Amino acid sequence: PSPSPASFPIVPPTPPPSPPPAAAMPVYRIRGVDVDFPYDAYDCQITYMDRVLQSLQQGNNALLESPTGTGKTLCLLCSALAWRRTFGEFLRGGGGGGGGGGSQPSGSQQSGASATQSSSYPVIIYASRTHSQLRQVIKELKATSYRPKMAVLGSREQMCIHEEVSKLRGKAQNNGCHYLCKKRLCRHNNIVTDYMKNNTELGSEPFDIEDLVNIGRTKGPCPYYISRELSKSVDILFAPYNYLIDPGNRRSLTGISWNNAVLIFDEAHNLESICADAASFDLLTSNLTSCITEAQECIQLCSFKRSIENSAEKQFDPENYAILKALLMALEKKIGELVIDSKELGYTKPGSYIYEFLSELNITSETSKKLIETIDSASLLLEEGNSGETKAGVKAKSTVSRLETIRDMLDIIFKGGGQNHAKYYSYTLAYFIGNCVLLQPDSNILFPVSCE
Numbered sequence: 001p002s003p004s005p006a007s008f009p010i011v012p013p014t015p016p017p018s019p020p021p022a023a024a025m026p027v028y029r030i031r032g033v034d035v036d037f038p039y040d041a042y043d044c045q046i047t048y049m050d051r052v053l054q055s056l057q058q059g060n061n062a063l064l065e066s067p068t069g070t071g072k073t074l075c076l077l078c079s080a081l082a083w084r085r086t087f088g089e090f091l092r093g094g095g096g097g098g099g100g101g102g103s104q105p106s107g108s109q110q111s112g113a114s115a116t117q118s119s120s121y122p123v124i125i126y127a128s129r130t131h132s133q134l135r136q137v138i139k140e141l142k143a144t145s146y147r148p149k150m151a152v153l154g155s156r157e158q159m160c161i162h163e164e165v166s167k168l169r170g171k172a173q174n175n176g177c178h179y180l181c182k183k184r185l186c187r188h189n190n191i192v193t194d195y196m197k198n199n200t201e202l203g204s205e206p207f208d209i210e211d212l213v214n215i216g217r218t219k220g221p222c223p224y225y226i227s228r229e230l231s232k233s234v235d236i237l238f239a240p241y242n243y244l245i246d247p248g249n250r251r252s253l254t255g256i257s258w259n260n261a262v263l264i265f266d267e268a269h270n271l272e273s274i275c276a277d278a279a280s281f282d283l284l285t286s287n288l289t290s291c292i293t294e295a296q297e298c299i300q301l302c303s304f305k306r307s308i309e310n311s312a313e314k315q316f317d318p319e320n321y322a323i324l325k326a327l328l329m330a331l332e333k334k335i336g337e338l339v340i341d342s343k344e345l346g347y348t349k350p351g352s353y354i355y356e357f358l359s360e361l362n363i364t365s366e367t368s369k370k371l372i373e374t375i376d377s378a379s380l381l382l383e384e385g386n387s388g389e390t391k392a393g394v395k396a397k398s399t400v401s402r403l404e405t406i407r408d409m410l411d412i413i414f415k416g417g418g419q420n421h422a423k424y425y426s427y428t429l430a431y432f433i434g435n436c437v438l439l440q441p442d443s444n445i446l447f448p449v450s451c452e
Contacts, residue, residue, distance in 0.1 A: 038143050077141055081146040091121075122261065134208075138150075152207070171404065186222065241271065294403050299321045
């Protein structure tokens with residue numbers, strides 16, 4: 001006879017291992033700071049967190065390594081957030097982790113205690129190479145008891161939900177977004193402020209880029225600008241390397257006090273090459289030709305704009321763009337006149353040579369400021385000229401302002417209004433399909449990179 005079901009005890013499946021609840025998490029007293037850790041820590045993890053805290057308490061730089069699989073990310077998060085909690089509660093959420101005891105803030109940090117939390121408390125900037133790596137870091141944060149106010153930054157390519165702009169890429173997408181937002185023609189951007197006012201708890205629980213995109217698709221606000229608004233007042237900010245290294249991206253991060261920030265670069269294997277790329281430029285003759293074409297287009301757009309609006313606004317003076325075009329043509333001619341003796345070796349000079357080269361065209365630290373202003377207004381003019389109205393609003397076309405490469409070039413060359421940084425560079429005229437000017441950090445010199 002078949003046995004009755006009661007003859008066999010019902011054994012539930014073994015659940016997957018999970019971190020213990022917040023109250024039961026081990027707490028380690030390291031350098032006077034109580035660090036909550038989701039698991040029993042190995043000796044190497046205790047040592048790693050000790051070095052992180054030493055660096056934070058003394059305000060020093062640290063280069064830390066540990067074998068693969070030893071939980072570096074978790075150690076970085078728990079020790080850094082525990083140190084942050086010694087200054088006061090997290091901006092929102094605040095449950096668990098760190099404790100109120102531990103090391104005391106330095107004198108300069110104590111003096112700002114009467115200010116608002118967002119301005120007096122240090123902010124932790126956690127950077128990694130890719131968004132997929134950041135996604136894993138945020139997953140690790142969810143496993144801890146720490147609930148700091150957080151934000152994560154991404155590109156428009158990942159976060160834009162506008163039906164037209166989301167189809168574009170690169171600078172064309174950025175230009176299209178800028179234009180629509182300036183004209184208040186993006187309904188997603190228009191409701192960001194109200195959404196943030198009505199959802200002040202956003203950021204108190206760990207979230208990822210995909211979570212922001214889901215909010216945008218279901219509720220309507222722009223995920224990209226939500227992340228930017230959140231980043232102005234957080235305990236910890238997650239971002240890819242280039243958001244800190246690239247000057248243009250860094251300038252867009254308003255509200256962050258860099259003098260009161262902790263920068264963590266996780267998986268920093270290729271950080272040196274990223275810094276070199278951000279501090280370099282190359283100018284292909286084909287791009288220079290495109291810049292000349294755009295300058296000519298600006299002359300035509302400006303003349304047309306003035307004729308229909310009957311405006312004498314100085315910003316849209318065709319003469320400015322005619323001067324810009326003439327200068328670019330002179331630069332193209334001068335590059336073409338340089339002789340390359342060896343196609344393999346190119347034509348290399350010290351970085352300071354770029355100032356001699358440009359001064360013959362009357363491009364100096366003083367005149368470059370006017371050039372940059374003209375290029376900025378040209379970019380705006382091109383954005384407006386390359387957008388056409390439709391019944392649904394404005395459809396941004398896939399256009400890129402090549403003139404912005406000239407602006408970036410001038411920013412690098414005349415950084416800070418001086419020439420002191422030129423000693424770290426080399427100037428090369430190379431032969432590819434056509435001549436190409438390269439200004440790049442000298443590979444024989446390790447140069448400092450500042451977030452100022």
